Amino acid sequence: MKVELLIIGNEILIGKTQDTNSNWMAKRITKYGHQVKRITTIGDKVKTISETIQRILQRKPDIIITSGGIGPTFDDMTLEGIASGINRKLELNEHAYNSIKKAYENAFHKGLLKLEGMTKERKKMSYLPQRSIPLPNTVGTAPGVKIVEGNSTIFILPGVPAEMKAIFRNIIVPILKEQQSNFIEKGFIFLGIGESQIAAYTNELEKKYPQLWIKTHPRIGLSVEVEVSITAFNVKNGEKLIDKVLNEIREIVTQLDGKIMERT
Amino acid sequence: MKVELLIIGNEILIGKTQDTNSNWMAKRITKYGHQVKRITTIGDKVKTISETIQRILQRKPDIIITSGGIGPTFDDMTLEGIASGINRKLELNEHAYNSIKKAYENAFHKGLLKLEGMTKERKKMSYLPQRSIPLPNTVGTAPGVKIVEGNSTIFILPGVPAEMKAIFRNIIVPILKEQQSNFIEKGFIFLGIGESQIAAYTNELEKKYPQLWIKTHPRIGLSVEVEVSITAFNVKNGEKLIDKVLNEIREIVTQLDGKIMERT
Numbered sequence: 001m002k003v004e005l006l007i008i009g010n011e012i013l014i015g016k017t018q019d020t021n022s023n024w025m026a027k028r029i030t031k032y033g034h035q036v037k038r039i040t041t042i043g044d045k046v047k048t049i050s051e052t053i054q055r056i057l058q059r060k061p062d063i064i065i066t067s068g069g070i071g072p073t074f075d076d077m078t079l080e081g082i083a084s085g086i087n088r089k090l091e092l093n094e095h096a097y098n099s100i101k102k103a104y105e106n107a108f109h110k111g112l113l114k115l116e117g118m119t120k121e122r123k124k125m126s127y128l129p130q131r132s133i134p135l136p137n138t139v140g141t142a143p144g145v146k147i148v149e150g151n152s153t154i155f156i157l158p159g160v161p162a163e164m165k166a167i168f169r170n171i172i173v174p175i176l177k178e179q180q181s182n183f184i185e186k187g188f189i190f191l192g193i194g195e196s197q198i199a200a201y202t203n204e205l206e207k208k209y210p211q212l213w214i215k216t217h218p219r220i221g222l223s224v225e226v227e228v229s230i231t232a233f234n235v236k237n238g239e240k241l242i243d244k245v246l247n248e249i250r251e252i253v254t255q256l257d258g259k260i261m262e263r264t
Numbered sequence: 265m266k267v268e269l270l271i272i273g274n275e276i277l278i279g280k281t282q283d284t285n286s287n288w289m290a291k292r293i294t295k296y297g298h299q300v301k302r303i304t305t306i307g308d309k310v311k312t313i314s315e316t317i318q319r320i321l322q323r324k325p326d327i328i329i330t331s332g333g334i335g336p337t338f339d340d341m342t343l344e345g346i347a348s349g350i351n352r353k354l355e356l357n358e359h360a361y362n363s364i365k366k367a368y369e370n371a372f373h374k375g376l377l378k379l380e381g382m383t384k385e386r387k388k389m390s391y392l393p394q395r396s397i398p399l400p401n402t403v404g405t406a407p408g409v410k411i412v413e414g415n416s417t418i419f420i421l422p423g424v425p426a427e428m429k430a431i432f433r434n435i436i437v438p439i440l441k442e443q444q445s446n447f448i449e450k451g452f453i454f455l456g457i458g459e460s461q462i463a464a465y466t467n468e469l470e471k472k473y474p475q476l477w478i479k480t481h482p483r484i485g486l487s488v489e490v491e492v493s494i495t496a497f498n499v500k501n502g503e504k505l506i507d508k509v510l511n512e513i514r515e516i517v518t519q520l521d522g523k524i525m526e527r528t
Contacts, residue, residue: 011479013300014447014493015291020282022305027279036277038312041286041303048302055319072460073480074467104458112486113458114521121463140482141460160482183278194377196336196368196405199385203338216337217275218404218424222376229278257378 001034001062001179007041008049008068008078009159021067021164028173033181033231037061044069049081057086057152064152065172068159070142072121078156079145083129086149090127096134096143097126103141139166146171184238186246187227193258195224201252202226209245225263265298265326265443271305272313272332272342273423285331285428292437297445297495301325308333313345321350321416328416329436332423334406336385342420343409347393350413354391360398360407361390367405403430410435448502450510451491457522459488465516466490473509489527 005025011017019041026036040056042048049069056064069078083090100122107113125142128134135144135155140163145156155172157164190198195216202214217225228245232238253260269289275281283305290300304320306312313333320328333342347354364386371377389406392398399408399419404427409420419436421428454462459480466478481489492509496502517524 010477011481012287013290013303014294015287015289015300016449018284018287023276023279023282025279026277030278036279037307039277039305041305043301071482072458073463074470075479104460107458107486113461114456115458115461119460119464121467122460125460185280192378194336194368194371194379196383196386197377197379199337200383203385206338213274215275215339218335222371 001176002060003029003034003036003063003065004056004059004061005036005039006052006056006064006066007039007159008044008066008081009041010043010075012041012068013043021159021161024161024165025065025067025168028168029176030183032173032176032179033183034063034176034179035231044075044077046077046081046084049078050085053082053085053154057149060150061152063172063175064154065157065168066154067157067164070125070145070156070158072125072142076124079128082147082154082156086129086147086154088130091130092123093126093128093132093134096128097123099134099136099143100126100141103137107141135167135171137163137167138170139163144171181231181233182235182238183229183231184235184242185227185229186239186242187225188246188250188263189219189223189225189261190253191223191259191261193224193253193256194222197256198224198226198249198252202249205245205248209241212241212245214245214249223261265440266324267293267298267300267327267329268320268323268325269300269303270316270320270328270330271303271423272308272330272345273305274307274339276305276332277307285423285425288425288429289329289331289432292432293440294447296437296440296443297447298327298440298443308339308341310341310345310348313342314349317346317349317418321413324414325416327436327439328418329421329432330418331421331428334389334409334420334422336389336406340388343392346411346418346420350393350411350418352394355394356387357390357392357396357398360392361387363398363400363407364390364405367401371405399431399435401427401431402434403427408435445495445497446499446502447493447495448499448506449491449493450503450506451489452510452514452527453483453487453489453525454517455487455523455525457488457517457520458486461520462488462490462513462516466513469509469512473505476505476509478509478513487525
């Protein structure tokens with residue numbers, strides 16, 4: 001499946017917050033054999049969110065995951081932006097309303113909050129785009145949202161990492177697993193030969209094995225990491241092929257007088 | 265100035281590498297009073313890079329900074345992608361060629377590399393879009409590139425953080441400083457009142473002071489951070505206004521029976 005991530009939050013654009021959500025999600029999406037095609041980070045602005053979700057939908061990803069901007073404050077504009085982008089109205093979702101109310105009642109009765117009941121700002125979080133499915137937020141108050149639009153499914157998740165992760169694990173991972181293939185990656189590190197010197201050989205290998213992704217990364221101290229990866233349904237066959245190609249590269253490195261170190 | 269960042273690299277999309285370059289750049293761009301409007305992360309694919317740079321140029325940012333994909337290997341496609349997007353040919357840039365040659369000669373004579381001279385892969389890095397200005401890379405081999413396209417200036421930087429940072433500091437910071445205003449941000453943390461309870465008040469303050477950005481962040485343990493920021497030419501006046509508004513918020517928090525903690 002093709003996936004796009006949309007990260008929403010001014011705090012990321014001003015550099016106050018390092019976005020770690022997209023990396024966390026990308027790892028898991030890749031692990032189950034799916035592809036993150038693009039990560040877009042934008043601010044909390046209805047027009048920007050609306051135009052961006054439209055553009056993403058035009059590229060027809062199977063899954064779109066947004067993170068951020070669904071809290072109670074005036075600058076949480078994700079739901080309004082998405083609703084505008086897919087031309088749906090916001091309407092009070094009763095399931096969402098009840099789950100938010102319960103979350104605040106619990107916090108009140110535990111003495112964590114001094115205000116009981118649904119304020120205007122708390123109620124705001126239960127206005128979802130028409131035909132939304134609210135996703136339980138077991139960690140915080142704002143529920144996630146699932147929307148089917150054309151052939152794409154949009155998941156709207158909170159920006160707070162613990163809340164995002166809980167909904168991702170509970171709702172999205174099972175979907176990723178359902179259509180799982182396997183991403184396999186192995187590699188090693190070598191010294192004494194530059195990336196540019198090995199490039200001619202890895203270029204040839206990439207042509208010879210078009211199903212593999214062969215990548216070299218320059219590292220500190222002029223060492224180079226080489227990695228070979230594949231998305232395969234059969235893990236055993238995938239690993240066998242990767243091992244074969246890695247051995248070919250090890251031989252080339254040795255012939256060029258380079259020093260091989262295994263990854264730890 | 266309006267700035268867009270374009271991060272290029274499959275390793276980020278598969279979650280292998282956490283992109284820290286955009287956060288590092290965003291902090292500095294914000295510090296000098298400029299705005300990062302969007303961060304886009306895409307893979308190493310000529311067509312994607314080409315279409316994305318076209319789309320970014322349509323939004324007319326003053327500055328576009330790309331990071332990644334300018335090394336010697338076959339999957340470094342940024343220069344080809346940008347050239348295609350702005351409809352310019354790649355041509356051998358003599359300044360770039362000479363600086364790359366020198367960098368490899370130095371590495372060879374220091375015994376860091378075993379291969380002297382310009383291979384096809386090394387030479388590849390000196391093919392830049394027509395009318396490019398190469399930017400010296402004092403840390404690595406691939407030079408950065410500056411291109412003026414319409415009213416936008418495109419800076420093409422390496423993905424290796426140390427190399428990106430060196431060129432950013434040497435070339436981009438002076439430009440940011442030239443048109444500098446000041447981004448000022450202060451805040452405090454409070455306990456015992458939820459973000460949703462204070463939201464009604466901060467919404468009102470945001471209307472009263474439209475020049476300010478008032479933001480609350482929920483934190484672990486149900487505490488909330490409030491921050492007030494402004495981009496101002498005069499630091500003293502900006503700070504005075506922020507202090508005034510923060511004191512109004514402190515009063516509200518106290519009246520609501522919340523507990524104030526200063527940030528450390």
